[in-house]
Structure formats: structure tokens, C-alpha cells
Amino acid sequence: MRKVRWLILSAVSLAAGAVQAQGSQSAAPAVTSATQAPVLRTSPGLRMHRLPDDNIPAFMEADTIEGDPDSDLTLSGNAQVRRIDGVIKGDRINYRKDTGEVEVQGSARMMRDGTLVTGPNAKFNVDKYSGEIEKPNFWMGAAGGFAVAEHADIFSKSQMRLHTVTYSGCSCETPSWYIKANTVDIDFDENEGVARNGVLYFKDVPILASPYMTFPVKKERKSGFLMPTYGTTSQGGFDLSLPYYLNLAPNYDMTIQPRYFSKRGLQMGGEFRYLGSSYGGIVNGTYLPDDHVTGEDRWMYWWRHQQMFSHGFYTDWDIAKVSDDDYFRDISQLGLNQASTTYLPQRARVGWASPSYWSAYAQVYKFQTLQDPDAPLVPPYDKVPELYLRGARYDWGGFDVDWTSTAVRFSIPTVGGVRQGQQGDRLQSYPTVSYPIVKPGWFVVPKVGVNYTQYQTNWYGRDWLGLNANTPEAGTSAGYRQSQSRTVPIMSLDTGLIFERDTSLFGKASTQTLEPRLYYLYVPYRDQSKMPVYDTSLADFSFSQAFEENIYTGGWDRIANANQLTAALTSRWLDANTGFERLSLSVAQRLYFADQKVTLPGETPRENVRSDFLVGASAALTDTLTTEVAAQYNPYDSNWSRGLVSARWSPQRLTTVAVSYRYQRDPQPGVAYQPQGQNQVSLALQWPFSKRWYGVGRVDYSLRSGPSSTIANTTESPRVTQAIAGLEYKGDCCWVGRVVYQRYAVSATDANSAVFFQLELTGLGSLGTDPMNLLNRSIPGYSRITPPVPAGTTFERYE
Incomplete structure (x- = not known):
């Protein structure tokens, strides 16, 4: 039987309109014209359409269509009615225009915005958008x-x-x-x-x-309650929270989170997020009255905000504070090791950036230092305030010009009523000019600059730099000037070559490069021994630092004299077809033509004419195995100053093993500006035991032993600094079960333990604590055993 197709204009609204979601669409909207016969116009693709308020055209199709379009219509046999906002199908469709009644008999199917409804029969009033389905x-x-x-x-x-x-x-x-x-x-x-x-x-x-x-x-x-979270920790006991989410507006929301600790009591917390066309931020905080363990009120807040104004102006701030030093050691989010948090920022900034060459800002930058009684810290200096101005222009007649200036007032807080250092102002200006010459296969970059620094210092009568030791003025600031300045020219020449050749690696066609590089630096000596030290420390010697202008990092309260040459050689093997780097080898060493005369307080000056060797290698030996080696070797005492050896094997999805060893020699005795030494082995893995059972784990083991290099009268012994062990079970369909145990150090002598339980129901959510952040951060290459469900669209199930 020949199908019959009609295109009519009517106010008929499909019954499927009752199953409306966010918008409407169609791949074949109908149009009419007073001067043109109705035709169908194809849509170039799936997209959202704006619906008219009324008179939506409808396209009807059936084996037979009987009746009057202005009164009653009966569609029989494979009947369907299509409009821009949906589709109705059935064995038989009856429509009465005077009452708006539509009756679908047999195999009723209605689709709108990706929502599909089926049933044996359906009745609708299309004028009232009401009806029923059995x-x-x-x-x-x-x-x-x-x-x-x-x-x-x-x-x-x-x-x-x-x-x-x-x-x-x-x-x-x-x-x-x-x-x-x-x-x-x-x-x-x-x-x-x-x-x-x-x-x-x-x-x-x-x-x-x-x-x-x-x-x-x-x-x-x-808005509504979120999934409760639960677990247990050694510091807080049984931990239960029941968050409530408030969808206040499209651009801001809030989560209120009451949380109960069996050992400490009831805590109230919340998070407020907001976002505008030119601003955005997040505020969160907690309050625990009368901690059952300490007897004190415990609280925390953190507010981060960014905002743009017109004409290039902006402002941002990052302000955090806690009630006491032990807050994060006693109270932390489940699965997050926040106990290592040492400094909380309290920064506010107003800045400006021009579309051309200039930028500037003014900020106040303070810290809250969270002290560990077993590992006391000297708090950093606050900047109250810091002014910054920079102008930069590149390829200006072939020259690159940069001028950076800062003005800072430094203030250091007291600890136990005792002042921890000098205070004062620092003005620093550093203009530079370079002329890069970059050609295929080689480059030369000469550069010259002048660093000018002015200090105004209040020494408070103390010998903070230790210059008057073993003299009649011991412990006093005799000989220290309140106002002093420094002008240091800095000159460098950076050159390099790049050679290539065709070769093979592991039987595969490859391109090998040979990249020699020389970097010469000259900085004349200036006596800086009586200048204050606010925010400067000795930089770690590395491949990147070997080509820097100063061995010190931070605010450059010290600029080391230099007459030196850094030589480096790198060779890479690149896959000839994909360009993927299969192997890389690098070596570098610095040659000194002058002794080191500028030092930080307590630093022993270098006397060698050669630096440590820097060696590094990385290799993707196969598509599943990658390795990395980096080391710093002292040729004078035949000792390793630093080392890293790591390997990662991922033979298939959901399977990864990563092992690493990190070593760093202890700093000089009494030196507080270098990080503590490290000697640690780490093992992390995700491994399938069967098609359903998977294991996850990580162990960080410190091999350090003996007296601490940074803490007086304390000793260290080998110990596990972090341990994670867990099991995951992948259900037959739409569910995953997890149990994860974590133990981590919260101080030099104490540790915290936690256990997480989770039942993940695909398409609904998770009951219990979500350890995903912990596993993603701790296990390199970790993958969820159930891939995330792709987001649906309103164009699904289009018929």
C-alpha cells in the first residue's frame, strides 16, 4: 500500500511535549509560504532550534490517512506525526481538532529531546498538554x-x-x-x-x-543532599559527613557540609563558588567548636578570587588561615594528605597589563607558618607591600629589551616574642638587552644587563649575618650600614648547534640529533657580605639552572660573581615516522675561571674549578616501558650529590608498575636555605588479579638515619612515610566496590591512618568516601576500572 504524507499547519502540540527536557530540535523542519507550496527543508546538521509560540507545522505519514484536516483525522498503519519539537508513532492515531484530543492505539512511541516513551496506548489533549499512558x-x-x-x-x-x-x-x-x-x-x-x-x-x-x-x-x-561520605582515621575516629548542595543561580552555588568526628565532635563546613563574566572565585571554611581532644575551637577558611577590570586592570587574592598549627595534622579531608601543608598564603594584589609592552602590580604577601614542634621552621618574610613594574619588547630592530623593577618592604614575624631577622626595604631594577640570532641548525644569543639594588635596613642591633663573630662586637650590628646599594653588570653569551642524521634504534628507522651548547657568563665581584638576606636561597644545580645568570634564586639578595663556561651535550633519537622521542642522553658541566667570593651567611664558598657533572637519560625502550635517570656527580670526592632513577611499565590498560629512587645529599651543617636531604624508595602499582579483582598500592620508604641535618638534638631512622593499599572489585554490570587503606606521616614523629569504603553505582553516584583523587595523585598511570560514562545529548534516540 502506498504511504500517504501530509504537511499541515496547526496548533497541534505533540503529546511527547509532556516529556520535555532542555530544548528542542529536528533534522527536518517544515515551512510554508503564502506564495509557495509547502516543502520540506533539510537541516545541514543536528542543532538546537528556536520554537515559534504557535502554528508549528506538522508532517504526517501513514499507510492511509482519512478525514478532514480541519476537524478529525485518522492515521492508520505505521502512523507517525512529526514536528520540530518531537515525534509520535503508533499503529493508529486519531486526532480531533475541536477538542485537541489525540489517541494513539497500539505500539505508541513518543520522542522529544532525546527522551523516548513507549506504551501500548496513549491519550493526550494537545491543547492542554495533558493526558495519560498505560x-x-x-x-x-x-x-x-x-x-x-x-x-x-x-x-x-x-x-x-x-x-x-x-x-x-x-x-x-x-x-x-x-x-x-x-x-x-x-x-x-x-x-x-x-x-x-x-x-x-x-x-x-x-x-x-x-x-x-x-x-x-x-x-x-x-539543590539537594549529596551522597554521604564515611571512613575512619586515627586522628579523628569515625568520620561521617552529609553534604547539602544549593544551586543558588546559574553562576554561583554553595555546599553546606556538616561533619561528625567520633573523637572530636561536630564540625560545620561550607563552600561557596561564584563565576561572572569578569570575575570568579571560591570560599570555603570549617568550624569545630570545643574539640573533644584539645578543648579548643578549631576553624579554617580559604578565599581565592580573580577579577578583571577595563583598560587592563585586574585584582586577585588568595587568603587562607587556620586556628592552630596542628589543624591539618588533626583534621584533613579524607584521602588527602594535607598534613604536609607548612605555609598558608595571605596575598592580595592589584595589577595592570597593557596590550603592548608594560605590566605592573602592587601586592601584600604574608604567610601563616604552621610549626611542627619536632621540626621548627624560621617563618618567611612578609612583603608589605611589593611593587612590581616590567616593560618588555621583543624583536625591536632585532633586539629584545626587558626592564624589571621591584620595590619591597620586608617584615618578619616574631616567634615566641623573639624577632627572627632584620627588616627593611629593597629597591631593585634590572634592565637587559639581547640580540638573538637564530638560524636553522644554530643560534647565538648575546645579552647584557645591569642590576641595581638599594637597601634601607633596620638591623635591630643584632649580628644577623654572623660577620662579627669572634670580635669585640660579637652579637651586635657594629659595621652594618642602614643604607647601602649595589650595581652589578651581567654579561652572557649563549650558543648552540643542532645536527641531525638518519639512523636506526632497536631496528626502527630513527633520526638522531647531536646538540652541543655553550653558555658563557661574566659577573664582576661586588662585596655584598653586609647586605641583608630576605628571600634568597641557593638554587639546586640542574640542567636548567646551569644556564641561569645567578646561582641564587628568589629576590637576588646575593648575585654571585662569575667568570664561567657551561658546556652541555644532548643527543636524541626520534622515531622517523612519528617524531616520538625514544631515547635522550644529556651531560653538562660548568668550568669556573674565578673563585667564588659572594656567599650566603653560613655558606662555604666553592673552591673547585669544575662543577659537578650533570647526567640525564630518558628512554621509551618499548611502547609499554619508560625509564629515566638523572644524577649529579662530584668528581672531586667521587660522591653523588643527587640522583633519580625511575621506571614505569604499563603492559596493558589497568596495569601499571612504577618504581623510583631519589637521593639528595644533606646540606652543609647549620645551613637553613637548602632543602633537607632525601634518600627514598617509592613503589606504586595497579594490577589486575582477575577479570574482576584489582589491586592498588604505593609505598614511600625513607632510608635516612642518624642525626637530623636541620633539627638540633634530633635523630632520624628509616621509616615508611606513606603507605597505600587497596582492592577494587568490578561488578558484572554498573557497580564497583573499593576499600583503600592509607597511612602517612603528619609530623617528624607522628603518623595518621585512614580507611575508605566505597560502593560506586554507575549512573547514580557513590556511597562512601571517594578515594579517586588519592589514587590519581599517588599512582602514576592509574586508570578507573570503569571508564566514565559519556555525557548524553538531546539528540539521542532520534527517530
Whole structure:
């Protein structure tokens, strides 16, 4: 039988409009014209369309169409009605224009915005957007849910009620989890579903029941309770939190999080996020009154904000503070080792950046230092304030010009009422000019600059630099000037060559490079022994630092004299087809033509004419095995100053083993500006025991022993600084179970332990504490055993 197709203009609104989500679309909208016969116009692609308020054209198709389009129509045999906002299909469709009644008999199918509803029969009033469906099945559009009900009442274009409902976000034929409820009210405009007398089943076992629960019906934010989190830690005991999310507006929201510690009491916390066209930020904080262990109020807040103004002006701040030094050691987020937090920033800045060459800012930068009684720290200097100005122009007649200036007032807090250092002002200006010559296969970059620094210092009568030791003025600031300046010219020449040749590596065609590089630096000596030291420390010697202008980092309170040449050689093997780097070898050494005369207080000047050797190698030996070696070797005492050896093997997805060894020699005795030595072995892995069981783990073991190099009258012994062990079970469909144990050091002598439990239900959420952040951060190459579900769209299930 020949199919019949009609295109009519009417106010008919499809019954599927009752199952509305965010917008509407169609791949074949219909148009008419007073002077042109109605035709179908194809759409170039799936996209959102703006619906007219009324007179939406409808396209009808069936084996037979009978009746008058102005009164009654009957479509029989493979009947369907299409509009820009949806589709109705059925064995037979009856439509009465005078009452707006539409009746679908047999195999009713309605689709709108990716939501598909099927049932044996359906009745609608298209003028009122109301009706009913018997025994409907729902596929909930982009939300990805599936529901079966005994009956559905449709009240309006966006509101409906389902009776005796079973819902699941699991796509399996036999879902591992589902929710049963007596009734479910859905409001698509408000993005809210309300289930009454709902029960969550897992493996046909009820695990959670509630007389009233709400949930979002679209992939949009919605106010309501989030999944509770629970676990246990040695510092806080049993830990339970029940967050409540407030979707206040499209551009800001808030989460309120009451949290109960069995050892410490009830804590209230919250997080507020906001975002505008020119600003954004986040505020979070907690308050724990009368800690059961300490008897004190414990609190924390952190506020980060960024904002842009017109004409290049901006402002930002990062302000954090806690009630006491032990806050993060006693109270931290589950799965996060915040106990290592030492300095909390309190910074506010106002700046300006021109579209051409200039930028500037003014900021106040302070710190809260969290002291460990077993490892006391000297707090850093506060900058109250710091002024910054920079002008830079590149390729200006072939020259690169840069001029950076800063003015800082330094203030150091007292510890126990005792002042920790001198205070004062520093003005620094550093203009530079370079002329880069870069050609294929080689480059030469000559550069010259002049660094000028002016100090105004209050020494408080103390010998902070230790210059008057063993003299009659010992302990005093005799000979220290309040006002002093320094002018240091700095000249450098950076040159390099790049050679290439075709070769092979492991039997594969490759391109090998040979890249020699020479860097000459000359800085004349200036006596800086009586200048203050505010924010300067000795930089770690590395491949990048070997080509820097100063061996000190920070604010350059010391500029080392130099007459030296750095020589480096790098060779790489690149895959000839993909360009992937298979192997890289590097070596560098610095040659000194003058003795070191400028030092930090307590630093022993270098006397050698050659620096340590820097060697490095990285290799992707196979597509699954990568290795890296980096070392610093002292040729004079035949000792290693620093070393790193690491390897990572990932033979397949969900399988990775990473092992590393890190070593760093202890700094000179009494030197506080260098980091403490390190001697640590780390092992991390993710390994499948079967198709369903997976193990995860990490161990960091410190090999250090003997007296501490930075803490007086304390000793160290080998110990585990962090340990993670966990099991993951991948269910047959739509669920994962996890248990993870973590132990980590919270101070020089104490450690914290925590256990996490989690049941992850795909399409619903997670019960318990989410250890994903911990595993992603701690285990290189970790992958979720269940890939994330791709986000749905309103164009799904288009018919």
C-alpha cells in the first residue's frame, strides 16, 4: 500500500511535549509560504532550534490517512506525526481538532529531546498538554535513566506523575541497582524529580530507603543532599559527613557540609563558588567548636578570587588561615594528605597589563607558618607591600629589551616574642638587552644587563649575618650600614648547534640529533657580605639552572660573581615516522675561571674549578616501558650529590608498575636555605588479579638515619612515610566496590591512618568516601576500572 504524507499547519502540540527536557530540535523542519507550496527543508546538521509560540507545522505519514484536516483525522498503519519539537508513532492515531484530543492505539512511541516513551496506548489533549499512558517505558534523554511504571499522568508540557515506578541508570538488561517508589513526580522545567517511599536496591537487596527523596532529571545542577561520605582515621575516629548542595543561580552555588568526628565532635563546613563574566572565585571554611581532644575551637577558611577590570586592570587574592598549627595534622579531608601543608598564603594584589609592552602590580604577601614542634621552621618574610613594574619588547630592530623593577618592604614575624631577622626595604631594577640570532641548525644569543639594588635596613642591633663573630662586637650590628646599594653588570653569551642524521634504534628507522651548547657568563665581584638576606636561597644545580645568570634564586639578595663556561651535550633519537622521542642522553658541566667570593651567611664558598657533572637519560625502550635517570656527580670526592632513577611499565590498560629512587645529599651543617636531604624508595602499582579483582598500592620508604641535618638534638631512622593499599572489585554490570587503606606521616614523629569504603553505582553516584583523587595523585598511570560514562545529548534516540 502506498504511504500517504501530509504537511499541515496547526496548533497541534505533540503529546511527547509532556516529556520535555532542555530544548528542542529536528533534522527536518517544515515551512510554508503564502506564495509557495509547502516543502520540506533539510537541516545541514543536528542543532538546537528556536520554537515559534504557535502554528508549528506538522508532517504526517501513514499507510492511509482519512478525514478532514480541519476537524478529525485518522492515521492508520505505521502512523507517525512529526514536528520540530518531537515525534509520535503508533499503529493508529486519531486526532480531533475541536477538542485537541489525540489517541494513539497500539505500539505508541513518543520522542522529544532525546527522551523516548513507549506504551501500548496513549491519550493526550494537545491543547492542554495533558493526558495519560498505560504501562509506559521511559528512556530519560540525556540524563541516561530508564524507568518502568504502571501508569503515567501528564499534567502539562513539563510536569507528570508516574505510579508504581522502577528506575535505574544502569543500561544492563538486568540492572545491578534500581530504585522503586510508589510515585515519582517529574518537573522538567524545574529539573526536579520527587520520589515518595523510595527504596534503593542493590543486587535485589534494599540498602537505602527514604519516604521522600529528590533528584535531578536532566544533566544540570540541582539543590539537594549529596551522597554521604564515611571512613575512619586515627586522628579523628569515625568520620561521617552529609553534604547539602544549593544551586543558588546559574553562576554561583554553595555546599553546606556538616561533619561528625567520633573523637572530636561536630564540625560545620561550607563552600561557596561564584563565576561572572569578569570575575570568579571560591570560599570555603570549617568550624569545630570545643574539640573533644584539645578543648579548643578549631576553624579554617580559604578565599581565592580573580577579577578583571577595563583598560587592563585586574585584582586577585588568595587568603587562607587556620586556628592552630596542628589543624591539618588533626583534621584533613579524607584521602588527602594535607598534613604536609607548612605555609598558608595571605596575598592580595592589584595589577595592570597593557596590550603592548608594560605590566605592573602592587601586592601584600604574608604567610601563616604552621610549626611542627619536632621540626621548627624560621617563618618567611612578609612583603608589605611589593611593587612590581616590567616593560618588555621583543624583536625591536632585532633586539629584545626587558626592564624589571621591584620595590619591597620586608617584615618578619616574631616567634615566641623573639624577632627572627632584620627588616627593611629593597629597591631593585634590572634592565637587559639581547640580540638573538637564530638560524636553522644554530643560534647565538648575546645579552647584557645591569642590576641595581638599594637597601634601607633596620638591623635591630643584632649580628644577623654572623660577620662579627669572634670580635669585640660579637652579637651586635657594629659595621652594618642602614643604607647601602649595589650595581652589578651581567654579561652572557649563549650558543648552540643542532645536527641531525638518519639512523636506526632497536631496528626502527630513527633520526638522531647531536646538540652541543655553550653558555658563557661574566659577573664582576661586588662585596655584598653586609647586605641583608630576605628571600634568597641557593638554587639546586640542574640542567636548567646551569644556564641561569645567578646561582641564587628568589629576590637576588646575593648575585654571585662569575667568570664561567657551561658546556652541555644532548643527543636524541626520534622515531622517523612519528617524531616520538625514544631515547635522550644529556651531560653538562660548568668550568669556573674565578673563585667564588659572594656567599650566603653560613655558606662555604666553592673552591673547585669544575662543577659537578650533570647526567640525564630518558628512554621509551618499548611502547609499554619508560625509564629515566638523572644524577649529579662530584668528581672531586667521587660522591653523588643527587640522583633519580625511575621506571614505569604499563603492559596493558589497568596495569601499571612504577618504581623510583631519589637521593639528595644533606646540606652543609647549620645551613637553613637548602632543602633537607632525601634518600627514598617509592613503589606504586595497579594490577589486575582477575577479570574482576584489582589491586592498588604505593609505598614511600625513607632510608635516612642518624642525626637530623636541620633539627638540633634530633635523630632520624628509616621509616615508611606513606603507605597505600587497596582492592577494587568490578561488578558484572554498573557497580564497583573499593576499600583503600592509607597511612602517612603528619609530623617528624607522628603518623595518621585512614580507611575508605566505597560502593560506586554507575549512573547514580557513590556511597562512601571517594578515594579517586588519592589514587590519581599517588599512582602514576592509574586508570578507573570503569571508564566514565559519556555525557548524553538531546539528540539521542532520534527517530
